[in-house]
Amino acid sequence: MREVDSATMKIVVCVKQVPDSWAEKTLRPSDHTLDRESVDAVMNELDEYAVEEALRLQESQGGEVVVLSMGPSQATDTIRKALSMGADAGVHVVDDGLHGSDAVATSLALAKAIEAQGADLVIFGSESTDARMSVVPAMVAERLGLPQLTFSSSVSVEGGTVRTNRVTEYGYDVVEAPLPALVSVVEKINEPRYPSFKGIMAAKKKPVSTLDLAGLGIAPAEVGLGAAWSVVAEAAARPPKAKGTIVADDGAGGVAIADFLSAQKFI
Amino acid sequence: MAEVLVLVEHVDGTVKKVTYELLTLAARIGEPAAVFVGSGADAALPGLAEHGAATVYVADAPELTAHPVAPKAEVLATLVAERAPAAVLLASTAEGKEVGARLAIRSGSGIITDAVDVAADGTATQAVFGGSVIVQSKVATGTPIITVRTNSVAPQAAPAAGTRVDVAVELSAAAKAAKVVDRVEQAKGGRPDLAEAAVVVSGGRGVGGAEGFGVIEALADSLGAAVGASRAATDAGWYPHQFQVGQTGKTVAPQLYIANGISGAIQHRAGMQTSKTVVVVNKDPEAPIFELADFGVVGDLFTVVPQLTEEIGKRKG
Ligand SMILES: Cc1cc2nc3c(=O)[nH]c(=O)nc-3n(C[C@H](O)[C@H](O)[C@H](O)COP(=O)(O)OP(=O)(O)OC[C@H]3O[C@@H](n4cnc5c(N)ncnc54)[C@H](O)[C@@H]3O)c2cc1C
Numbered sequence A: 001m002r003e004v005d006s007a008t009m010k011i012v013v014c015v016k017q018v019p020d021s022w023a024e025k026t027l028r029p030s031d032h033t034l035d036r037e038s039v040d041a042v043m044n045e046l047d048e049y050a051v052e053e054a055l056r057l058q059e060s061q062g063g064e065v066v067v068l069s070m071g072p073s074q075a076t077d078t079i080r081k082a083l084s085m086g087a088d089a090g091v092h093v094v095d096d097g098l099h100g101s102d103a104v105a106t107s108l109a110l111a112k113a114i115e116a117q118g119a120d121l122v123i124f125g126s127e128s129t130d131a132r133m134s135v136v137p138a139m140v141a142e143r144l145g146l147p148q149l150t151f152s153s154s155v156s157v158e159g160g161t162v163r164t165n166r167v168t169e170y171g172y173d174v175v176e177a178p179l180p181a182l183v184s185v186v187e188k189i190n191e192p193r194y195p196s197f198k199g200i201m202a203a204k205k206k207p208v209s210t211l212d213l214a215g216l217g218i219a220p221a222e223v224g225l226g227a228a229w230s231v232v233a234e235a236a237a238r239p240p241k242a243k244g245t246i247v248a249d250d251g252a253g254g255v256a257i258a259d260f261l262s263a264q265k266f267i
Numbered sequence B: 001m002a003e004v005l006v007l008v009e010h011v012d013g014t015v016k017k018v019t020y021e022l023l024t025l026a027a028r029i030g031e032p033a034a035v036f037v038g039s040g041a042d043a044a045l046p047g048l049a050e051h052g053a054a055t056v057y058v059a060d061a062p063e064l065t066a067h068p069v070a071p072k073a074e075v076l077a078t079l080v081a082e083r084a085p086a087a088v089l090l091a092s093t094a095e096g097k098e099v100g101a102r103l104a105i106r107s108g109s110g111i112i113t114d115a116v117d118v119a120a121d122g123t124a125t126q127a128v129f130g131g132s133v134i135v136q137s138k139v140a141t142g143t144p145i146i147t148v149r150t151n152s153v154a155p156q157a158a159p160a161a162g163t164r165v166d167v168a169v170e171l172s173a174a175a176k177a178a179k180v181v182d183r184v185e186q187a188k189g190g191r192p193d194l195a196e197a198a199v200v201v202s203g204g205r206g207v208g209g210a211e212g213f214g215v216i217e218a219l220a221d222s223l224g225a226a227v228g229a230s231r232a233a234t235d236a237g238w239y240p241h242q243f244q245v246g247q248t249g250k251t252v253a254p255q256l257y258i259a260n261g262i263s264g265a266i267q268h269r270a271g272m273q274t275s276k277t278v279v280v281v282n283k284d285p286e287a288p289i290f291e292l293a294d295f296g297v298v299g300d301l302f303t304v305v306p307q308l309t310e311e312i313g314k315r316k317g
């Protein structure tokens, strides 16, 4: 295990660009992949908390924050946003061969890129708002053999040990591991900062390197739509829900609901 | 007939209902076999057998629960390698999905999360983008790993042998690297588990404060329901965070969801959209939550909800 000096700690934050979660999303009829062109793309909101947490750790301990994103060319906007919040450098994994990658392939590309960076701490969001799987962090941890401290509502690093509160069904678990380690954070953990004007200007000069499949040492057959380990066979818009009965409260609104619940056999 | 492994969700041997739902789905594909990790298996055996488990694999060693996620994935990976099951089903909880994720990588298998139905050939139905699109997916590589949402199917009694088979698993060093050093339980009261409840009554910003949740709880108790809250309510500290429903809270799919003083932001809907029946109380007729309502009342929740609670009390005698 590598000795980690917190002043030189290297934090890699994984951020994904996603369609704006307020926008209507559709699947491309041709290959059932998400139509990413027709909607505004933004940084996955849940990854803003990951960036914020990385910056807070850096502010308290020193070290370097590198943001990593895999996505089409416009994903650089998301990397720039993280840089304007304060991250030091960006790595963009981009290759046409990655289109249609499932979580398994995404985790492969991210794992290779993280390995190349030599990260001491990797921070993820808890879920991407488009795929909504919450599996990529665990997959990357498994691939890299890193201790997994996911769904954290608090993170602290001291003397080469990371300690988190892992949100559970019943409360939380306190989890500890030696660095290097992998963390994902939940949205309760902090309040992400807005990029300042100075931050936005500074971000323009920060380095963003790109990596393609060859650079990562990944064979084209291992990723992309053709390599997906799970496939969408059919997609259809959900039949619109039959319009419900809406009544104005005339003083007996509660009784009206009770009548409905009785008719539906809930009471 | 090939086995279908089901990871048991339990607390010290008290099995969660979702496990019985998974066993019911597993029987469509092959022979259900439960996988129990942790202590308390003896208490769990009868219920698992009753719901169709021909075999119950038990892995009970202290180190299996001393580390998060990875040990369960390694127990399952060992069984997948030895037993070559037709599929592995897990609950679509935060932990279930992560166990499935690690198992997918370890066993070289595809994974489908948040299924709401599974067919005999392993095709899974998912409701994506907050329920607006329904997709049918299939795992194309390895052993299908499918995580299924609670309340997707009614659990059925299907008595089977439930033969206990103890398994010993040697954990990898990586699985032991993260340690659980403390477990903190936050009170949940006497109400049913939010994720599993058949009826959920929730409150949002319209409830106005912590005291306001009194009327929500009273309605919930009259129906034997769980209480939920919107993020606006949990962020304001009116109700504890673990009761948040939505994208970054719990996903619920009860028979009945009653939303009170909740506007129906997309992030809230993402967590309750597949509820079977939705009732709404909101004073703003334009609130988007009404789009989901089977029955809605435009009115003040502080008059409508107590009246409803009282009326339920009368009718239940
Ligand atoms: C990354 C991210 C994740 C999020 N995750 C979640 C999540 O998991 N869950 C979640 O819920 N939200 C989530 N949100 C927040 C979401 O966008 C909304 O802000 C939130 O759901 C609003 O809560 P609300 O409906 O209670 O409040 P509001 O939108 O303020 O609505 C309150 C409603 O109460 C009504 N009302 C007021 N007084 C009364 C009264 N006396 N009687 C009847 N009706 C009344 C009003 O008409 C209004 O419709 C998330 C947001 C982000 C950015």
Ligand SMILES: Nc1ncnc2c1ncn2[C@@H]1O[C@H](COP(=O)(O)O)[C@@H](O)[C@H]1O
Pocket: A014, A015, A016, A017, A044, A046, A047, A050, A068, A069, A070, A071, A103, A106, A110, A123, A124, A125, A126, A127, A128, A129, A131, A132, A133, A134, A135, A136, A137
């Ligand atoms: N393409 C990607 N590039 C960078 N990070 C990603 C990507 N996809 C997923 N992630 C990270 O993995 C987390 C969980 O994503 P998911 O498993 O898709 O819900 C996200 O919050 C991100 O931190």
